[in-house]
Amino acid sequence: MDNHGWRKIFHHPEGTRSGPSKLGINFVVASAPTRPYKFSTSTTLPIAQSLDSSHDLSQCMGVGAVVWDAGDLLCDFMCHPANSQQYIHNKTVLDLGSGTGVCGIVAAANGAKQTWLTDVKSLKGLNMNNLNMAREAFFAAGDEPAAVRGLENTDFASYWWGTELPEELHLAENKFYDVIIASDDLYDDDAFPPLLASLKLLVGPTTTVLFSYKRRMDSREVPFFEKLSTILDLRVDTHFGDKKYNETYIVVGRRLHTGPILS
Numbered sequence: 001m002d003n004h005g006w007r008k009i010f011h012h013p014e015g016t017r018s019g020p021s022k023l024g025i026n027f028v029v030a031s032a033p034t035r036p037y038k039f040s041t042s043t044t045l046p047i048a049q050s051l052d053s054s055h056d057l058s059q060c061m062g063v064g065a066v067v068w069d070a071g072d073l074l075c076d077f078m079c080h081p082a083n084s085q086q087y088i089h090n091k092t093v094l095d096l097g098s099g100t101g102v103c104g105i106v107a108a109a110n111g112a113k114q115t116w117l118t119d120v121k122s123l124k125g126l127n128m129n130n131l132n133m134a135r136e137a138f139f140a141a142g143d144e145p146a147a148v149r150g151l152e153n154t155d156f157a158s159y160w161w162g163t164e165l166p167e168e169l170h171l172a173e174n175k176f177y178d179v180i181i182a183s184d185d186l187y188d189d190d191a192f193p194p195l196l197a198s199l200k201l202l203v204g205p206t207t208t209v210l211f212s213y214k215r216r217m218d219s220r221e222v223p224f225f226e227k228l229s230t231i232l233d234l235r236v237d238t239h240f241g242d243k244k245y246n247e248t249y250i251v252v253g254r255r256l257h258t259g260p261i262l263s
C-alpha cells in the first residue's frame with residue numbers, strides 16, 4: 001500500500017502520460033457484444049455490453065452498458081489473492097454504479113458473503129443477464145464452490161445516488177456494508193454531490209471503499225477528492241496485476257473518524 005495518499009495522483013500534469021485510452025474506454029472494445037473477463041484459468045465470464053445509441057441516455061444506459069477500463073482494473077485488483085482475502089472474501093459488498101455488473105459479479109465470484117449490484121433501473125436487465133451468465137459459467141466449471149455461493153447471494157437493486165436507500169438495501173440498525181465498490185463513478189461532475197451524499201450514508205466505521213478512478217479533469221476531480229478526504233483516509237494502491245490503463249488508479253478509502261459523519 002502506498003502511504004502518500006491520493007494527492008500523489010495529481011503530482012504530475014494532466015495528460016503527460018501516454019496510454020491506450022484517454023476516455024477510459026476503447027470504442028472498439030466497448031462496441032463488442034461482450035467483454036469477457038478471465039477470472040481464472042478455468043473460468044471466463046462473458047460480460048455482455050450494449051453500446052447502442054437507441055438506449056435512453058437520460059437514464060445513463062449508454063454510459064453504464066459497457067465495461068469501463070476502470071472496471072476491468074478493479075476486477076484485477078479484487079482477484080489479486082491478497083486483496084481478495086483482505087477486502088472481498090466473506091464480506092458484504094455494494095457496487096455503486098455497477099454498469100454491466102462486472103465488478104460486483106467479480107467480487108461475488110471472489111467469495112463475497114452478499115453482493116448488491118446497484119445502478120439505474122434501465123440497467124437491471126443487463127446486470128441480471130450478466131449475473132446469470134456468470135452463475136452458469138461457474139456451475140459448468142464446478143470447481144469453485146465459494147464463487148457459486150457468492151453469485152447465488154447476489155442481486156440487483158435500482159438506486160439513484162443521493163436518494164434514500166431502497167428497502168432491499170437496508171441492513172440491520174447500526175450495520176454497514178463491509179465494502180463499497182465505486183468504479184469510474186467520477187466521469188460526470190453533476191453526480192459528485194449525490195455520490196458524496198450516498199457515500200456518507202453508506203460508509204460505516206469499518207467500511208472500506210474501493211474506488212477505481214480514471215483521471216479526466218483535475219479542476220473538477222481534485223475538489224471532489226478534497227471533500228472526500230475529510231471523511232475518508234484515501235490511499236493509492238498500485239501493487240497488483242500487470243494491466244495498465246492510462247491515468248487509472250485504485251484508491252482505497254477508510255473512515256477517518258468513528259463517530260457519525262456530519263454533512
Ligand SMILES: C[S@@+](CC[C@H](N)C(=O)[O-])C[C@H]1O[C@@H](n2cnc3c(N)ncnc32)[C@H](O)[C@@H]1O
Nearest residue numbers: 060064067068071097098099160161183184191
Ligand atoms: C462510467 S459507468 C461505470 C460502470 C462500471 N462501474 C464500470 O466500471 O464498468 C458509471 C455508472 O454510474 C451510473 N450512475 C451515474 N450517475 C448515477 C446516479 N446519479 N445514480 C446511480 N447511478 C449512476 C451509470 O448509470 C453508470 O452505470
